[in-house]
Amino acid sequence: MAADVRSNDRRAVAQAITLIESTRPDHRANAEQLLASLLGDTGKTIRLGISGPPGVGKSTYIETLGLYLIGIGHKVAILTIDPTSARSGGSILGDKTRMERLARETNVFIRPSPSGGSLGGVARRTREVMLVCEAAGHDVVIVETVGVGQSEIAVRDMVDMFILLTQPASGDELQGIKRGVVEIADLLLVNKADGELLTAAKRTQTDYTSALRLLRPVSVGWTTPVLTCSALHEIGVDTTWRTVEDYWVVMGKNGAFDQRRRNQDVAWMWAEIKDTLNERFRAAPVVAAKIEDLERQVANGTLAPATGAQKLLAAFLGDNRL
Ligand SMILES: Nc1nc2c(ncn2[C@@H]2O[C@H](COP(=O)(O)OP(=O)(O)OP(=O)(O)O)[C@@H](O)[C@H]2O)c(=O)[nH]1
Ligand SMILES: [Mg+2]
Numbered sequence: 001m002a003a004d005v006r007s008n009d010r011r012a013v014a015q016a017i018t019l020i021e022s023t024r025p026d027h028r029a030n031a032e033q034l035l036a037s038l039l040g041d042t043g044k045t046i047r048l049g050i051s052g053p054p055g056v057g058k059s060t061y062i063e064t065l066g067l068y069l070i071g072i073g074h075k076v077a078i079l080t081i082d083p084t085s086a087r088s089g090g091s092i093l094g095d096k097t098r099m100e101r102l103a104r105e106t107n108v109f110i111r112p113s114p115s116g117g118s119l120g121g122v123a124r125r126t127r128e129v130m131l132v133c134e135a136a137g138h139d140v141v142i143v144e145t146v147g148v149g150q151s152e153i154a155v156r157d158m159v160d161m162f163i164l165l166t167q168p169a170s171g172d173e174l175q176g177i178k179r180g181v182v183e184i185a186d187l188l189l190v191n192k193a194d195g196e197l198l199t200a201a202k203r204t205q206t207d208y209t210s211a212l213r214l215l216r217p218v219s220v221g222w223t224t225p226v227l228t229c230s231a232l233h234e235i236g237v238d239t240t241w242r243t244v245e246d247y248w249v250v251m252g253k254n255g256a257f258d259q260r261r262r263n264q265d266v267a268w269m270w271a272e273i274k275d276t277l278n279e280r281f282r283a284a285p286v287v288a289a290k291i292e293d294l295e296r297q298v299a300n301g302t303l304a305p306a307t308g309a310q311k312l313l314a315a316f317l318g319d320n321r322l
């Protein structure tokens with residue numbers, strides 16, 4: 001399968017991803033083996049995170065950017081993390097159909113996140129799917145998420161550059177923009193800079209630019225630019241890509257690019273440990289038998305949370321001295 005993935009056999013890629021997303025323990029073991037054999041062919045990519053509130057134009061932007069990128073010879077993979085689908089168990093509607101033109105291209109691979117599971121679980125697999133896409137020869141990987149807090153952080157932690165999409169806003173609205181998200185952006189795009197919205201878009205650009213001056217840049221040696229574009233009318237999207245290339249050069253030269261990836265890999269290892277321990281813990285019969293009762297006692301206030309935790313940990317570790 002690894003050989004077929006490397007030669008970008010679409011069926012093999014799809015099968016590899018299905019294997020990775022499977023929760024069966026034997027599948028997991030195979031998935032890890034597959035990932036280990038693909039590792040040498042991963043990483044020669046730019047990994048982009050794109051986020052923004054619902055309706056801001058993420059799908060439209062990714063379609064326009066994607067078409068532009070394949071036009072200049074790139075192979076693009078688009079992975080979406082939708083925390084709302086993780087919560088509701090539903091799959092994301094529309095996104096795939098809304099990127100209709102892009103979906104028809106052969107040098108493009110689009111994959112919505114699997115439904116169900118926690119955000120952590122979805123993000124965990126998305127990283128691995130990203131590696132499969134890279135091994136298959138995609139040199140631009142875009143991870144998209146809807147802007148609802150935590151998911152942006154999850155995406156930020158797996159990409160080289162985080163792009164935040166916004167739209168023309170009034171001054172009041174600007175105050176309300178979540179500062180935390182703006183702080184983690186390497187590039188801010190004010191989309192819908194067209195027609196009647198153009199003036200407002202330019203003003204929003206100025207407002208953001210001055211707001212950003214007060215913040216410490218997330219990436220060393222890089223000042224977060226604020227650009228305007230119109231994804232719908234395909235204006236300025238090529239300029240946004242040139243900024244991505246600039247970023248790549250600057251961050252590559254000062255070593256921040258490699259450093260970030262190394263940090264991400266180590267953090268990823270620890271996240272795996274945490275998730276795996278958590279799974280094993282909950283699945284252990286000695287723990288499972290006690291969870292419900294102890295949770296109830298803690299909820300009632302008859303048992304201190306720390307004591308409840310100690311009891312469960314002691315059961316798991318088989319050590320009463322804990
Ligand atoms: N005027 C204008 N409208 C745009 C632009 N980009 C997107 N839109 C419109 O904005 C609406 C939402 O666009 P989408 O691309 O679906 O937005 P999204 O961020 O993917 O939305 P969700 O997937 O629901 O979070 C659509 O009606 C688009 O046609 C733009 O550059 N200019
Ligand atoms: Mg969308």
